[in-house]
Amino acid sequence: MTEESVVPALARGVKFRFDEVRQKWVLLAxxxxxxxxxxxxxILKLVDGARSLAKIIDDLAQRFAAPRDVIARDVAxxxxxxxxxxxxxx
Amino acid sequence: xTPPAPPPxxxxxxxxxxxxxCPLQCPYCSNPLQLEGASTELDTSAWRxxxxxxxxxxxxxxxxxxxxxxxxxxxxxxxxxxxGRQLYSNLITSGVLLDARLMAALAEAGLDHVQLSFQDxxxxxxxRIGGLPGAxxxxxxxxxxxxxxxxxxxxNFVVHRQNAEHLPAMIALGEELGAQRIEIAHxxxxxxxxxxxxxxxxxxxxxxxxxxxxxxxxxxxxxxMVIDYVVPDYYAERPKACMGGWGRRFMNITPSGKVLPCxxxxxxxxxxxxxxxxxxxxxxxxxxxxxxxxRGTGWMAEPCRSxxxxxxxxxxxxxxxxxxxxxxxxxxPACALSPHHSVMLAAIEEASGGAPDFVYRRIGADxxxxxxxxxxx
Numbered sequence: 001m002t003e004e005s006v007v008p009a010l011a012r013g014v015k016f017r018f019d020e021v022r023q024k025w026v027l028l029a030x031x032x033x034x035x036x037x038x039x040x041x042x043i044l045k046l047v048d049g050a051r052s053l054a055k056i057i058d059d060l061a062q063r064f065a066a067p068r069d070v071i072a073r074d075v076a077x078x079x080x081x082x083x084x085x086x087x088x089x090x
Numbered sequence: 091x092t093p094p095a096p097p098p099x100x101x102x103x104x105x106x107x108x109x110x111x112c113p114l115q116c117p118y119c120s121n122p123l124q125l126e127g128a129s130t131e132l133d134t135s136a137w138r139x140x141x142x143x144x145x146x147x148x149x150x151x152x153x154x155x156x157x158x159x160x161x162x163x164x165x166x167x168x169x170x171x172x173x174g175r176q177l178y179s180n181l182i183t184s185g186v187l188l189d190a191r192l193m194a195a196l197a198e199a200g201l202d203h204v205q206l207s208f209q210d211x212x213x214x215x216x217x218r219i220g221g222l223p224g225a226x227x228x229x230x231x232x233x234x235x236x237x238x239x240x241x242x243x244x245x246n247f248v249v250h251r252q253n254a255e256h257l258p259a260m261i262a263l264g265e266e267l268g269a270q271r272i273e274i275a276h277x278x279x280x281x282x283x284x285x286x287x288x289x290x291x292x293x294x295x296x297x298x299x300x301x302x303x304x305x306x307x308x309x310x311x312x313x314x315m316v317i318d319y320v321v322p323d324y325y326a327e328r329p330k331a332c333m334g335g336w337g338r339r340f341m342n343i344t345p346s347g348k349v350l351p352c353x354x355x356x357x358x359x360x361x362x363x364x365x366x367x368x369x370x371x372x373x374x375x376x377x378x379x380x381x382x383x384x385r386g387t388g389w390m391a392e393p394c395r396s397x398x399x400x401x402x403x404x405x406x407x408x409x410x411x412x413x414x415x416x417x418x419x420x421x422x423p424a425c426a427l428s429p430h431h432s433v434m435l436a437a438i439e440e441a442s443g444g445a446p447d448f449v450y451r452r453i454g455a456d457x458x459x460x461x462x463x464x465x466x467x
Contacts, residue, residue, distance in 0.1 A: 013242020021148035028178040086316035
């Protein structure tokens with residue numbers, strides 16, 4: 001389980017941007033790319049290498065008026081998945 | 091009557107082969123046997139226009155490749171132009187021409203990632219395979235420069251029967267050089283690779299041991315280093331989804347401006363490929379006959395036509411179907427359901443003898459008449 005004090009960041013060589021042609025957010029990485037779904041987009045928008053995981057969870061729980069432990073589980077799972085794929089550093 | 095097909099989704103990636111010039115002579119080079127000379131290369135303004143058209147069409151990643159792309163004097167300008175259009179840029183290089191000044195200029199221009207090739211971990215073997223004495227030290231120096239620049243680094247190793255045993259050392263070198271990613275790619279047997287197949291095709295035991303080592307290393311480096319792995323399909327039961335399907339995701343532009351659905355497509359004799367000199371990338375992607383030729387599933391014959399995997403592997407590789415069965419519209423013979431599957435077994439048998447000398451990749455070489463290597467009739 002990831003500690004909430006960790007500060008997630010995009011891995012070296014990874015970019016997160018909005019693609020005007022497809023009207024979708026895309027995560028671009030060395031020789032691969034991901035098209036995150038809407039909840040993942042909201043999480044990735046908060047991954048800036050400065051906010052801690054705790055702060056990201058607080059922010060989402062407040063904005064989406066959802067139980068904090070549910071949000072915490074979803075955020076940690078999503079970031080762990082992208083970390084295993086090399087797109088996020090935890 | 092069938093309704094007209096919807097327009098294809100935009101391509102994701104563009105491989106820009108800026109030049110076929112290269113100081114190395116790897117006998118499995120993915121460039122075509124008939125290499126294009128410097129005098130036919132697109133100029134800077136044509137490439138700038140191509141980059142604009144690619145961005146407008148929806149391309150997300152551009153791979154500057156070759157030959158050796160750093161042999162082009164306008165590489166930095168093209169990288170800067172791609173960055174200005176928000177394209178994710180990747181430099182695919184041998185590293186032997188990369189110095190501190192060029193590295194700094196590329197990083198400043200907005201390059202996102204460098205893929206650096208190694209032919210082996212041991213100097214003598216690597217330089218015998220690449221055909222360039224002194225290359226290994228330059229590559230190691232290039233890796234350090236890339237690392238210091240702060241850019242993401244991938245090490246690329248092409249593996250085959252003459253270096254497969256060094257796989258653990260390749261992965262260790264990636265860790266030592268601070269790579270974010272390692273690509274272990276078995277030779278793909280088209281073009282030069284097919285000419286040199288009897289010297290390169292690994293045994294089944296070699297393939298199985300490299301696969302096991304890659305899987306173990308992936309676990310060991312999870313979250314720290316990505317390891318991508320490309321297998322040869324001679325031992326497979328089902329073909330690979332070549333390019334993710336013809337004209338579905340990817341375009342390749344040759345140094346002279348020809349636009350191909352994959353980098354080996356020029357082996358398909360009789361197909362006329364469009365050029366960026368006479369049409370826009372959007373027109374080519376949406377309607378060029380060469381891109382329509384094997385797009386989707388309508389072109390398929392049996393066993394592909396009724397196969398439940400037809401939209402998973404898209405019939406495999408058209409170039410391999412032509413090279414090994416004589417008809418590009420046949421199922422890829424890598425598929426066990428292909429009536430031609432036995433040609434793969436025959437190639438394995440042929441490669442189990444002594445390894446013939448390499449036919450090196452050279453502009454003006456005559457690979458159609460190799461002295462000792464064997465080619466398909």
